[in-house]
Amino acid sequence: MLEVGGADEDEASVRRRIKTLSELLWEGHGTAPDVNRWLRLFTGKTVDHSAAVEQLHAAHLLSHFTYFGLREVRELLTAMYRDLFRYEMIQRIRADSGGNSDAGFLQTEYAAQLERTRFLGVGNPSESGTHLLYYFRQDNGLDPSLFPEPYSILIESAQHGGSRIADDSIDRLVFVDDILGTGAQAVQHNVDFIDRVREAAGRSGQEIEIWYLTLFARPGGLARVRALGFDRVETVHELNLSQVAFSEESHVYSNSPPGIARDIGRAVAERYGADIAPGNSFGYGEGQLMLGLHHNVPDHTLPIFWMADGVVNWEPVFRRYRKELGD
Numbered sequence: 307m308l309e310v311g312g313a314d315e316d317e318a319s320v321r322r323r324i325k326t327l328s329e330l331l332w333e334g335h336g337t338a339p340d341v342n343r344w345l346r347l348f349t350g351k352t353v354d355h356s357a358a359v360e361q362l363h364a365a366h367l368l369s370h371f372t373y374f375g376l377r378e379v380r381e382l383l384t385a386m387y388r389d390l391f392r393y394e395m396i397q398r399i400r401a402d403s404g405g406n407s408d409a410g411f412l413q414t415e416y417a418a419q420l421e422r423t424r425f426l427g428v429g430n431p432s433e434s435g436t437h438l439l440y441y442f443r444q445d446n447g448l449d450p451s452l453f454p455e456p457y458s459i460l461i462e463s464a465q466h467g468g469s470r471i472a473d474d475s476i477d478r479l480v481f482v483d484d485i486l487g488t489g490a491q492a493v494q495h496n497v498d499f500i501d502r503v504r505e506a507a508g509r510s511g512q513e514i515e516i517w518y519l520t521l522f523a524r525p526g527g528l529a530r531v532r533a534l535g536f537d538r539v540e541t542v543h544e545l546n547l548s549q550v551a552f553s554e555e556s557h558v559y560s561n562s563p564p565g566i567a568r569d570i571g572r573a574v575a576e577r578y579g580a581d582i583a584p585g586n587s588f589g590y591g592e593g594q595l596m597l598g599l600h601h602n603v604p605d606h607t608l609p610i611f612w613m614a615d616g617v618v619n620w621e622p623v624f625r626r627y628r629k630e631l632g633d
Contacts, residue, residue, distance in 0.1 A: 341623060396412055485597070588609075
């Protein structure tokens with residue numbers, strides 16, 4: 307039984323919702339023992355609020371956590387390929403051919419364009435963008451040859467006075483990512499590589515498009531990455547203010563039960579977040595997200611849900627596997 311304070315009716319409603327989410331959508335995360343251990347960490351540290359009040363508000367936040375399991379992530383990767391890559395290329399082919407809509411023609415031309423495309427993960431090989439490539443390739447039936455190691459894209463050429471593109475048949479590189487928050491990771495890991503590719507393509511006499519596709523993105527991150535020199539930056543789902551925990555438009559408080567208040571929930575998340583993630587009590591970049599994925603939890607999500615290796619001992623409901631801050 308969840309040990310939450312407040313009215314019995316409110317407690318029972320939160321308990322039922324979390325139990326249903328755990329069993330049906332959260333892949334086993336959020337069992338009653340795990341949630342009870344987590345709730346006991348809220349001990350009445352906020353001003354003017356008891357532990358029981360804090361626990362009820364923490365449980366309310368948890369009951370609105372959005373989690374994408376492996377099945378949902380794979381469906382999103384299928385949608386990414388279909389909607390953001392395949393449909394885009396077919397529209398280009400049709401436009402370039404004067405509106406030719408013959409299915410056989412379009413398929414032949416699309417296959418040729420796909421053969422001249424290479425898909426890459428964002429970040430280093432241990433990070434989630436690269437991790438997703440396996441499912442992206444498998445679920446979309448793509449040939450492994452379209453997924454090279456990034457370092458193999460360029461080769462040194464004394465004749466050309468520097469790097470050149472190793473394969474002169476490549477027309478585009480497509481980076482695949484899971485979530486774009488502030489755009490910091492794309493800045494950190496990809497700008498230098500993009501510049502090197504541009505320079506190498508110039509030496510090789512090639513024109514190469516560079517795309518960035520992600521499952522989820524915040525508007526500010528999209529704008530920042532679009533300014534980096536990518537030719538196409540798109541997302542399957544753009545995160546809006548309804549998915550920011552304490553915004554005025556937040557779905558978490560759109561129809562709150564009696565006794566639940568946004569300002570108390572915010573105070574709880576901020577007070578305990580400050581203990582376990584100093585300087586990032588609402589998540590990296592003040593993210594305030596309520597989002598988790600099968601393979602990891604974005605660090606823009608409220609730390610009270612995922613922090614496990616901070617300066618204060620904490621029992622998260624959804625563990626994040628640590629890497630660089632700033633997805």
